Amino acid sequence: xxxxxxxxxxxxxxxxxxxxxxxxxxxxxxxxxxxxxxxxxxxxxxxxxxxxxxxxxxxxxxxxxxxxxxxxxxxxxxxxxxxxxxxxxxxxxxxxxxxxxxxxxxxxxxxxxxxxxxxxxxxxxxxxxxxxxxxxxxxxxxxxxxxxxxxxxxxxxxxxxxxxxxxxxxxxxxxxxxxxxxxxxxxxxxxxxxxxxxxxxxxxxxxxxxxxxxxxxxxxxxxxxxxxxxxxxxxxxxxxxxxxxxxxxxxxxxxxxxxxxxxxxxxxx
Ligand code: NI
Numbered sequence: 001x002x003x004x005x006x007x008x009x010x011x012x013x014x015x016x017x018x019x020x021x022x023x024x025x026x027x028x029x030x031x032x033x034x035x036x037x038x039x040x041x042x043x044x045x046x047x048x049x050x051x052x053x054x055x056x057x058x059x060x061x062x063x064x065x066x067x068x069x070x071x072x073x074x075x076x077x078x079x080x081x082x083x084x085x086x087x088x089x090x091x092x093x094x095x096x097x098x099x100x101x102x103x104x105x106x107x108x109x110x111x112x113x114x115x116x117x118x119x120x121x122x123x124x125x126x127x128x129x130x131x132x133x134x135x136x137x138x139x140x141x142x143x144x145x146x147x148x149x150x151x152x153x154x155x156x157x158x159x160x161x162x163x164x165x166x167x168x169x170x171x172x173x174x175x176x177x178x179x180x181x182x183x184x185x186x187x188x189x190x191x192x193x194x195x196x197x198x199x200x201x202x203x204x205x206x207x208x209x210x211x212x213x214x215x216x217x218x219x220x221x222x223x224x225x226x227x228x229x230x231x232x233x234x235x236x237x238x239x240x241x242x243x244x245x246x247x248x249x250x251x252x253x254x255x256x257x258x259x260x261x262x263x264x265x266x267x268x269x
Contacts, residue, residue, distance in 0.1 A: 010037040010264055011075030020071035022079045030118070033077060038121035038157075039264045041078045042111060043067035044136065046085030046129035049093035051187030051232040053205040055195050056095040058187075059085065062194045063128030066165045069253035070126065074260055079115075082107065085132040089218050092225035101135045108139035109146065116147055116158050121268065123160040124260050128191070136162050157268040161259075166191065168255035171248060178244055184235025185215040186228070190248050192237040197245025208238050 011033075014020055022030070022040070045060025055061065060083035071078040084107075087098035099107065112123050125136060140160040147155040165171060166188070175183040175190040183189060196202050212232040218224060225231075 010039060013073050014075050015072075017068040017072050017078070020075060020078050021068070022077050025077070030077070034119045037076065037264075038119060039074075039076045039260070040115055040120045040123055041067045041071050041076055041260070042115075042123060042125045043078065043081040044085060044108075044125050044127045044129070044132055045081055045083050046087045046090075046098075046131065047083055048085075048087035048090040048096040048098065048129075049187075049231045050192065051235070051237055052209065052230045053207060054187045054192050054231075054237055055199070055202055055205075057083065058191050058195050059128035061128075061198055062191050063126050063165065065194060065198055065249060066128075066252045066256060067126040069249060070257045070260060073253060073257045076124070076260065076264075079111075082111065085129045086135050087129070087131055089131070089221055089224045090231070092221035093231050101138075104132065104135045105139045105142065108136050109142050112139065112143040112158075112160055113146055113150075116143070116152055116154065119154060121154050121157040121159065122264055122266075123158075124263055125160065125162050126256060127162055127164045128166070130164070130166075133162065133164065159263070159266065161263050163256050163259055165252040165256060168252055168259075170251040170255045174247060174251050179236070179239050181234070182236040182239055184212060184233055186233035186235060187231060187237050188235045189237050189240040189244070193240035193242065193245035194248050195245070196240055196242040197249060200242070203242070206238060206240070209236065212236065 043063040045063040050058040064081040086104045090096040179189050213228045215233040
């Protein structure tokens with residue numbers, strides 16, 4: 001197979017997600033993939049409370065599901081999910097497991113550098129948690145510096161992009177249509193809907209909930225719990241259904257697959 005000069009070349013849609021899961025590939029298969037595509041998708045989530053009825057793994061489950069569907073549609077490899085994120089403000093609730101910002105920065109930097117070393121030049125992070133955004137951007141900035149300092153042959157071609165599925169205009173529009181201002185800002189019905197679609201056992205937790213505490217500034221874990229006693233920020237996750245979840249997956253995957261295609265087509269440095 002002849003190497004292409006542009007990272008735009010990619011394998012195209014595949015029938016199942018099995019074909020694009022890095023976990024299930026051998027190293028010779030990854031080598032062969034790199035001869036035709038320099039793109040890779042990294043799902044990034046969080047393991048944190050999602051209100052009294054939402055799963056602790058919501059952000060990791062949703063990010064991975066969107067990533068696998070984007071991978072299936074584009075043929076771009078998907079790495080295992082980074083299931084732990086920056087969730088310091090959720091530590092007042094049982095089950096939350098958080099990385100400090102400096103730790104997450106180091107983790108994302110090291111993952112990008114591992115991929116860049118093998119020749120990946122387009123690292124597309126599909127994120128499910130707002131608290132990861134600032135730190136992940138900082139990790140990208142640090143990785144560019146490291147790639148240059150280490151003299152990687154592809155240092156000037158390395159590009160990283162953060163894609164927050166819940167901030168895609170199409171996903172925001174669907175949430176507004178279905179839930180209005182009951183979407184809220186944390187433990188939202190849109191993200192809970194996707195988890196219901198993925199994991200039917202979560203339906204058993206769904207029940208009507210009292211009026212949520214409104215969204216407000218975010219400080220430390222004790223302050224968060226005082227302001228948001230049941231963990232929700234202005235949201236009504238009881239409105240979520242599995243059928244809605246299928247629609248959110250569809251619109252998010254469509255928007256991000258198109259965004260990924262544009263990212264892959266950006267000319268190399
Ligand atoms: Ni979430």
